[in-house]
Amino acid sequence: MPKIKLPTKSPHIDMTPMVDLFSVVLTFLMLTTTMRQPEPAPVDTPTSISEKPTPDFNTMTLLLSKDDKVYLNFDNGPDTLLAFRPKILAEMGKRYNIEFTEAELAEFKKYPSSIGVPILKMKDFLDTRDNKVRTAMESGIPIDSTDNQLADWIFCTRTVNPNVQACIKGDAKTGFEVVKKVLDIMADKNVFKFNLITTLEAAKINLADIQK
């Protein structure tokens, strides 16, 4: 019996449609998504029905982590030429008699994440390039009544950028004591309007619910 010979197929598969598909997916991802900012502490925000998007600039964001640490972040303003961040740091330095060099201010300007370093360690923090050393320094901004650096930060931010809006980004499990403290500090500095950062979750109710 002669063997039936199957025609040997070429080992090459045509990848062109796959490339096409991937290009489409890639383009879609690049256009629809925004870069996620790295955060010094993982924060799981609570949900709400609010559909208002976060403002792009003129914000100061307070990050309240699960372990009750407070971090602060603010932006450079609607135009990077305004460079609010280095101005705020310089203002802060004046209050604590710390002279920041040009290089340190430039480093602070482009530092993307929230800051949680006591102001006395800020110089070392900006000088080092080692991320491990930096993480070790992040003990949160002090909010005790004896050493209330958060109040000073808020004051400086509002001096440099009067249009700033306060945003609070807290973990759902953050204890209320620290939230209350932060709210009190803000109220002392005459900030009464807050934007609480949440994730969207739909909730539907109909009239039948209230008629029963």
Added chain:
Amino acid sequence: MAEIIQEEKAGGKKKAKKHAPHIDMTPMVDLMCLLITFFMLTTAFSKAKIMEINLPEKLKDKSIDPPKIVASRTLNIVLGPDNKLYYYPGTVKPEDYNNLPPLQPTDYSANGIRTILLERNRALFKKIDDFKTQVTAGKLVMSQDSVQKSISKLKTDDDTGPIVLIKAYKKATYGNFVDILDEMNICGIARYTFVDIAFYENTMVEHAAGIASTAPAASPAKK
């Protein structure tokens, strides 16, 4: 070699060497895979949303009395420890400090606080709902801004709904706080605010929660 030469002689015409029509796409696919993975991990699809809240201004001048509110419309919501939630209507007068009203336990679910709030806020909620239905049905044509404006106008004009005072016991969490504010927005409560917890309310929460499970939590604040 010999064959090729023969062929050239035979054919006469010089044929350009044909390229294979297939380019190997595999490295390109690899690269694309990497890029897609990178984008999926480093970017976020939706921008975070914000919920606005206005806190009452702190009265620095002690001679000014805080605004008075009607006791019959007041509803106090107290955020308790361990995701517990309590409420009581009305106010506590100084002569009642030894005879505090009981806290009613409830929860954050749709059958808990939402039903209570909706029942008290029925008139306003119905108005807002009717208005929204008219807009979605196309009977009223207006821009999104004026829709929001009309709803807030309905809220300011309302004088029957509850005045909700939100208070938080120290063991509550930030998640509880956001949840209850969200509930206010869902139920369309016109007047609500967040105020400091009073000392007698602390006792009330400890009393109410102590019965359930958290007895040790009750002791330190009683000092």
